[in-house]
Amino acid sequence: MGFDPVRAEVRFGCGLSPKILAPNSVAAVIERLSGPDRVSEQYPISRYENMSGEVSQIRNLASRVRQAKRRGQDVSKLLKTQQGLKQALRFRTLIWMKQSLLRCVWTEDGFRERLVHFWYDHFSAPGKTLLTRNLVAPYIESAIRPHLTGKFGDLLLACVTHPHMLDYLDQTPSMGPASDAAVKRRLRGQSAGLNENLAREILELHTMGVSSAYSQGDVRQLAELLTGLTGNATKGFRYLPKRAEPGSEIIMQRIYGADGGLSDIENAMQDIAMEPATAVHISRKLAVHFITDLPSPSLVNAMSARYLETQGDLLRTYTAMLEHPDAWFEGRANYKRPVAFITSAMRALAVSEEIFDDWGRQLFYTNLAKPLQLMGQEWLRPGGPDGWEEEDGHWMSPQGLAARLQWSLAVPSVLVDSLPDPRRFVTSALGTSARPQTVYAVNAAQTRREGLALALMSPEFQRH
Template sequence: MMRKLPALLAFAALLAATGLAAKKKSPATAPGTPTPATPAIPQLTADQKIVHALDRLAFGARPGDAEAIAKTGLDAWIDQQLHPETIAENPVLEAKLAPLETLRMSTKDMLQHYPSQQMLKAMIDGRLPLPEDPQAKAAANAAMARFAKTQKANILGVGEKGDEAKSNGPQDQRAAIEKLPLTDQQKQTLRSGTREQRVSLLTSLSTEQLLDVIDALPGSMQGGIAAQMPPAVRRHIQILRSPQQVVNQDLIEAKLYRATYSNRQLEEVLTDFWFNHFNVFLDKGADRFQATAYERDAIRPHVLGKFKDLLLATAQSPAMMFYLDNWQSMGVESPANKRNGKKQGLNENYGRELMELHTLGVDGGYTQADVTEVARCFTGWTIIQPQRGGGFAFEARMHDPGEKHVLGVTIPAGGGKGDGLKVLDILLHHPATAHFISKKLATRFVSDNPSEALVAKMAKTFTATDGDIRETLKTMLGSDEFWAADNFRSKVKSPLEMVVSALRAVDADMDNPQQVIGLMTNLGEPLYRKQEPTGYSNTGADWMNSASLVARMNFASGLAQGRLNGIKVDPARFNGAADQIERSILLTDPTEDAKRAIQAGFDAQPQMRPDRIGPAIAGLTLGSPDFQRR
């Protein structure tokens, strides 16, 4: 097929046959409208608009998406995406999320069923009662037994990072397997069996045996064995090994599953955007188990709603209060502090980031004095027992009762929790907030350098609608700038966008996202693990560098050629001619350079097995410059 490639491919316009009919509407709101008589900015063609919408409002196109949109109309699709509750969810996604039960648990329940190391220690020491729920109790008992065992093993002080410190040499593995209570044949299977043989061996063992086997293996091999298991067995092994890790794993896997498979794509893009805006770091203390509820309850319900609700929900979330240390901030003149001899005091961390990163922006006109005053207002916004999954609470005894002055507004003494609410109100209605939020949205969705005119237009809507995110996005989507020809593939994809758009483009069936999760770290975007409160960059150009490019290319060829653990791609998908494969991934013709390079490459390799050529071309297309942009 490759060799049938014509020297010069005809420029068949994408989707020409589908006859996309643009609906007539006012130019301000109709993305599909043909360019008016005197266009201010050259606009995309109707076909490009569909690709653009899928690039910007979704994590790229799945096979058939563009055709489906062409049929229903782009406006209708956008309207649906703006109202995700009207979109039926993809059953494939629901099936993948079903086993990840921690996603649906309250933080307290989650900690009962998946206790943290700290809680296990407390239960072992008798400082904490065992859970009452029989299932949770059994899980806790098993986890305590395991915990005690690993503590003994780690007695030489390797601590939390024990696994990393273990030696993983081949001799160690051999010796470890040799000691296992298994038959010689079983040991042989473990050492050098195929994936299927290992799976069937391990699934045949009792829980107790399975644990012994996993325990006895060196750290690196444990992961390797687990990775080869079907999802249910893998989960079981991981619960036994470290229940707390399963919580993080569920959260991270769910993000990749949702981004890849959800029909509510804009909601996923926005959940990523807003979580990143109100960033918390998964590896900071209690956020290990607070982050799940944070995304589910504080972020997701409001991603298309009022900004006020997002701000309030994050301010009152244990995850944010823990991450930015506000839960410990103590009014210097508070009753509790006076009682303990004024040993504690203010913590400015949340007060500062609330203004700099969540609302006004760094140039929003606040001073160091404002930071201190805002911190005073938020004293008492705390968490009851954060390490045990406790929730947000206002604790009047920690609150500074005095008068405060924030951005020129006097907040009278004795306001209690109302002081913080008043601050949020001041910030919400500050013009700098409307501008800052609008610009950040425009940077993510429109261009690395959105025009001041567009930002001002969005800010106007934001202000007029009391911070309505959906309306602000509609203003953006109604602008000529969003649909400007110059903005087509003008943004470099972030690692998440690249990885997920590739999975979608080849309709990958992902059973085990672990390898992808690891790759996200190599690409510079470990999920839920941005330590700094700034979150990850929305500027595409920030993501391009040689390390990232190499990692993207390796992922691309690994994915298309079926070399990634737990991810299946149907090779029959790549049976067509080269240009067909390329177009199925890019939805446009590849650039001439890319086409030529691919053709020359395969012409020079007549020895290549025919069934390998299609996947190789797909891998090259996913690794090409075109696919790195959206």
């Protein structure tokens, strides 16, 4: 099979839209992806580095509250101010969710939005505290989105040295056992330890994969190399030489540490990014996410070969995936995750930005955030650094299906001024994949509400 516009929008994009033309070739998909990121300007989300002032204000208030309590002072006014700032940040998080959904609804470059979701899943960092959990969207905006079409090594470095990731994987307090900082802390009777979390996840999740030929020794040596990396939402990224383990480290039979400082870490990330195991791991994950849980060896081999030939060029690796005939089989394979289901439904309904003008926190929560939780995919909050499950079976639970049905019956009428005619909607939303029995059931529905729900819950719409 070859390229098909409907499959391009459904399998590799955000779904069919009655307002936006599908791309007509692989070249068109790649051209859109390599062009300007217009939709991020249309629906902006704050970058992480622009949140430092707001986060500092919240943390400073928390410190003032603790100090006032120790002195026995009244803290009611401080608590009220602090709560107001936290509520404002939580509401901004809902606005960022809305902006992200609208990007999927109105983009002409659906592949880009799907890649953003894929790479956040790959470099998952949902945050450890109530405060940092509200900074995931800015992390994505600053660390992931700018590097979608560059070299994987640069994306890797941007993510694993980002303050949000460093905080989430406990890298900030890590220090080399023989470093100046560790020695001084032990002399004062304080603990000073090496944390291997970031190093382990780099090798196990981000690059080579769990079953690859690295050892616990490689994890330990990489963890020592990474000492010195620190950062948080208020001060940003920093490299502190006094926390770094002195001397050289041997990782995957390569020696690092001769130059000292951040450059050794940068070199190590680029080298690990070009390991053949990394090429296969990244290629297989992309194929599984976009195409099928069991991609063909031919497809994965073609992608990993292109990756290695081009020094980890992601744009050309995506091109290898899209050019391969196994990417375009008829039918639909992967079951949509909840976020993909809701965004493709909103796109099919052509939900306008104006519909959200009068929404408060409760409406965002009731109609979007809470349903995603019930479907099993809380917005930007996977259970850990390994991200969301890819296997179809995980998303086909009775509770998840019931939540999808409830959303399909109740929420579309809130998202548009007037529900479309289901007889036209089933064609525009499903395209050529609409089965006769689905069209018949939708046409026979008693109400528009029921007809739309039947189309959205059809097997064709539920899969990519």
